[in-house]
Amino acid sequence: MATPACIVWLRRDLRLEDQPAVAAAARQGAVVPVFIWAPDEEEPWPPGAASRWWLHQSLAHLQQELERHGSKLIIRRGPSLETLNRLIQETGARAVYWNRGYEPAVRRRDDEVNAALHAAGIETQNFKDALLFEPHEVLTRQGGPYRVFTPFYRACLAGDAPPSPKSAPRSLPAPQNWPESASLESLGLEPRIDWAGGLRAAWTPGAAGAKARLKRFLDQGLNDYPTGRDIPGEQGVSGLSPHLHFGEISPRQVWHAVRKRGEAQTGRGLSDAGQSYLRQIVWREFAYHLLVHFPLVTDQPLNADFARFPWLEDPDALRAWQRGRTGYPLVDAGMRELWSTGWMHNRARMIAASLLVKHLLIPWQAGARWFWDTLVDADLANNTLGWQWVAGCGADAAPYFRIFNPVTQGERFDGDGAYVRRWVPELSALENEWLQKPWEAPRLALDEAGIELGRDYPWPIIEHAAGRTRALEALAEMRGSAPETSRPSKRSKR
Numbered sequence: 001m002a003t004p005a006c007i008v009w010l011r012r013d014l015r016l017e018d019q020p021a022v023a024a025a026a027r028q029g030a031v032v033p034v035f036i037w038a039p040d041e042e043e044p045w046p047p048g049a050a051s052r053w054w055l056h057q058s059l060a061h062l063q064q065e066l067e068r069h070g071s072k073l074i075i076r077r078g079p080s081l082e083t084l085n086r087l088i089q090e091t092g093a094r095a096v097y098w099n100r101g102y103e104p105a106v107r108r109r110d111d112e113v114n115a116a117l118h119a120a121g122i123e124t125q126n127f128k129d130a131l132l133f134e135p136h137e138v139l140t141r142q143g144g145p146y147r148v149f150t151p152f153y154r155a156c157l158a159g160d161a162p163p164s165p166k167s168a169p170r171s172l173p174a175p176q177n178w179p180e181s182a183s184l185e186s187l188g189l190e191p192r193i194d195w196a197g198g199l200r201a202a203w204t205p206g207a208a209g210a211k212a213r214l215k216r217f218l219d220q221g222l223n224d225y226p227t228g229r230d231i232p233g234e235q236g237v238s239g240l241s242p243h244l245h246f247g248e249i250s251p252r253q254v255w256h257a258v259r260k261r262g263e264a265q266t267g268r269g270l271s272d273a274g275q276s277y278l279r280q281i282v283w284r285e286f287a288y289h290l291l292v293h294f295p296l297v298t299d300q301p302l303n304a305d306f307a308r309f310p311w312l313e314d315p316d317a318l319r320a321w322q323r324g325r326t327g328y329p330l331v332d333a334g335m336r337e338l339w340s341t342g343w344m345h346n347r348a349r350m351i352a353a354s355l356l357v358k359h360l361l362i363p364w365q366a367g368a369r370w371f372w373d374t375l376v377d378a379d380l381a382n383n384t385l386g387w388q389w390v391a392g393c394g395a396d397a398a399p400y401f402r403i404f405n406p407v408t409q410g411e412r413f414d415g416d417g418a419y420v421r422r423w424v425p426e427l428s429a430l431e432n433e434w435l436q437k438p439w440e441a442p443r444l445a446l447d448e449a450g451i452e453l454g455r456d457y458p459w460p461i462i463e464h465a466a467g468r469t470r471a472l473e474a475l476a477e478m479r480g481s482a483p484e485t486s487r488p489s490k491r492s493k494r
Helices: 018-028 050-070 080-091 104-119 149-157 197-202 207-220 239-243 252-266 270-293 304-308 313-324 328-339 346-361 364-374 380-391 406-415 418-423 443-448 465-479
Strands: 006-010 029-037 074-077 097-098 123-129
Touching: 006 018, 006 080, 018 029, 018 050, 018 097, 018 123, 029 080, 050 197, 050 207, 050 364, 050 465, 074 080, 074 197, 097 313, 104 123, 149 270, 207 239, 207 252, 270 380, 304 465, 313 328, 313 346, 313 364, 328 346, 328 364, 328 418, 346 364, 346 406, 346 465, 364 380, 418 465
Parallel strands: 006 029, 006 097, 029 074, 097 123
Antiparallel strands: none
């Protein structure tokens, strides 16, 4: 008598190695791997355009990996509960396994699916996969959530170490009859007008691409990570964020690979560079901790005082920022890197975000939405934490009055101009002395570089000193210590 099949409901866990739901199902018998496309169930944050491109590639690689294990990927369109019920009828499955999601809409959906299947007599199990530490596992002494990173980080390290990653099953038993599957192409994840050439050149989605990128980082980037992570013109970061987001590699795999490399190098354990990198992995955990405990932070400031902040609406300025035409070379380089590759270096992200919410007083939610649509690593928890951190209204946030100077930041972290010259080629012939502030360059230097400001490259959208003053006035108004007349209604666009 055939063993009843178990459906594995795949979402953002697109791999076979160290995959708890797949491993558990394989131990039970026949496995039916299923991906259900139901973006409406993730409203108001369905996957953006760059994420959809990545998802298509990742699913294609997973299909190939499953075939090598004697299995198939069944693709269907939602709604999820109706689709799972239909697949249960078609396959005779008596169990549905999946790995947990943490976004508010996903959690609500999963709870409804779990309750309905359980009521119908279907076994359900869900597993910890995307995180090292569940949000409910790391709490303050009072039993509440953390709002500051450092004590959260210490609490994580004080607990049990993440378990070692598990190998993929050698094979996945097939059901007696495979249900029909929609084609991957029918989901329409790739753009109709092909704008993804830069993404294809920059990335290799899929589990194999994730492992190759991790190895390259361990070999070439980890030792210099504490300083290299701040230099956007160098390959000083791992670039694993989209792979982690789509579950092509698990945080356990990353954690133990970094520790193993440190042990091999030092003979005693984690290196200082490895510790610096793993701290960023725990920062990712902190983002999910906040999202679960404070689900409204995706749209509302964690610091309720900022609900009164006098943000401005300026579609023209927002569009200039989105297009990398602010007149600040480091910011524009970052925004153009984002548009071309679907990713932006972390240092550039901070400076670009600061310019938007502080110099331009445009709401952080507008920046978060743009990043959500254009980043291949668009992750609701991390995107929200990053924007609220820069805007000064989130957990452990940088104070709002900390206003980055995009010129001095460029001079400090892109001193040789490699980053700006790559992404803002119209400035490439300008001497380093003027590269981060072309509006201060002598006429002769601009002429020799073939640059006419206002034609080849814009003037700054707002002067730094004026932007800083205006930001501080807006902060004072929020706090009730500035007169209404201090709030400007227009910004300088020299």
